[in-house]
Amino acid sequence: MSTYLETTHNLYKEAALTPDVGLCCTTNPIWELPGLNIPKIMQEMNYGCGSTVHARDLTNNPKMLYVGVGGGMELLQFSYFNRQKGGVVGIDVVDEMLEASRKNFKKAEAENDWFKSEFVDLIKGDAMNLPVEDNSIDVAAQNCLFNIFKADDLKKAIEEMYRVLKPHGKLVMSDPTCEQPMNDTLRNDERLRALCLSGSLPIKDYVKALTDAGFGTIEIRARKPYRILDPKNYPTDELIYIESIEVAAIKDPMPEDGPCVFTGKAAIYYGSEAYFDDKKGHVLVKNQPLAICDKTAEALLALNRDDIYVSESTFHYDGGGCC
Numbered sequence: 647m648s649t650y651l652e653t654t655h656n657l658y659k660e661a662a663l664t665p666d667v668g669l670c671c672t673t674n675p676i677w678e679l680p681g682l683n684i685p686k687i688m689q690e691m692n693y694g695c696g697s698t699v700h701a702r703d704l705t706n707n708p709k710m711l712y713v714g715v716g717g718g719m720e721l722l723q724f725s726y727f728n729r730q731k732g733g734v735v736g737i738d739v740v741d742e743m744l745e746a747s748r749k750n751f752k753k754a755e756a757e758n759d760w761f762k763s764e765f766v767d768l769i770k771g772d773a774m775n776l777p778v779e780d781n782s783i784d785v786a787a788q789n790c791l792f793n794i795f796k797a798d799d800l801k802k803a804i805e806e807m808y809r810v811l812k813p814h815g816k817l818v819m820s821d822p823t824c825e826q827p828m829n830d831t832l833r834n835d836e837r838l839r840a841l842c843l844s845g846s847l848p849i850k851d852y853v854k855a856l857t858d859a860g861f862g863t864i865e866i867r868a869r870k871p872y873r874i875l876d877p878k879n880y881p882t883d884e885l886i887y888i889e890s891i892e893v894a895a896i897k898d899p900m901p902e903d904g905p906c907v908f909t910g911k912a913a914i915y916y917g918s919e920a921y922f923d924d925k926k927g928h929v930l931v932k933n934q935p936l937a938i939c940d941k942t943a944e945a946l947l948a949l950n951r952d953d954i955y956v957s958e959s960t961f962h963y964d965g966g967g968c969c
């Protein structure tokens with residue numbers, strides 16, 4: 647095992663034995679849903695950096711997989727939408743974390759009359775070698791784990807998620823990202839990497855890692871401030887701004903002309919006809935914004951028309967897109 651993975655293992659062993667409220671910084675409020683009570687200990691052990699729970703992914707009792715369980719909060723939230731024995735499979739490489747979440751599910755059972763611990767199957771396993779059958783999962787999730795992995799390990803972890811998902815299944819993720827270069831001292835600091843502070847990639851590289859594995863559709867659903875690395879407290883000469891993103895990668899077939907990546911762009915036709923049809927499957931009804939992927943945005947801009955507006959990326963995409 648690489649030493650940084652050992653450091654990561656030890657750090658999360660500690661975080662399982664002694665909950666560390668400041669370990670990760672999510673600005674997401676906890677989910678408020680009818681009848682859902684999240685035990686305090688799960689909130690204290692929220693080591694994520696966003697949310698991977700999106701109600702519209704979770705219709706029709708999907709079979710779910712969650713890698714890197716932490717205190718179990720998101721698995722409880724996923725269970726809310728499924729409520730079946732073994733409906734959510736939780737995998738973690740750290741025994742102590744599995745044990746802590748097991749205890750937390752017992753608390754959740756006492757505080758939620760709809761929940762049973764048996765809804766979650768906790769299994770010891772590694773993100774890089776998932777003990778899960780091929781093509782068996784509808785929705786897979788990980789929150790604030792993959793950013794820790796170095797390039798080769800990240801590739802393996804993403805390929806594993808791709809392998810276990812059914813066709814059209816979704817991988818929903820939240821991770822820190824950073825558009826500034828990080829120096830080697832930061833990059834090679836195993837503890838900072840394990841703390842989700844120095845492994846993050848620019849969004850473009852993160853998306854490429856997903857499309858390289860074969861995911862044909864990518865949705866960037868949210869982009870938020872996460873942390874600052876400042877020269878007084880970290881080995882850097884300049885202030886480094888880290889964000890977190892929420893992303894879904896969908897196991898759609900790869901289109902011949904490349905992946906559809908939705909970064910929150912929209913097109914608006916404002917010409918003299920009732921609609922504009924590009925004859926490639928995109929119909930823009932006059933004065934109605936249509937969410938478009940970056941590929942379609944580029945193609946529409948290349949037409950150089952004076953009656954189509956293409957917006958910048960908002961990094962907030964919530965469906966209804968062009969392809």
Ligand SMILES: C[S@@+](CC[C@H](N)C(=O)[O-])C[C@H]1O[C@@H](n2cnc3c(N)ncnc32)[C@H](O)[C@@H]1O
Nearest residue numbers: 658692693694714715716738739740772773789
């Ligand atoms: C930053 S925490 C995130 C926990 C949880 N996803 C959350 O949002 O609270 C990372 C989690 O991944 C687990 N982990 C670390 N390395 C792993 C690996 N190689 N495979 C699976 N899980 C791993 C840790 O034990 C920990 O539970």
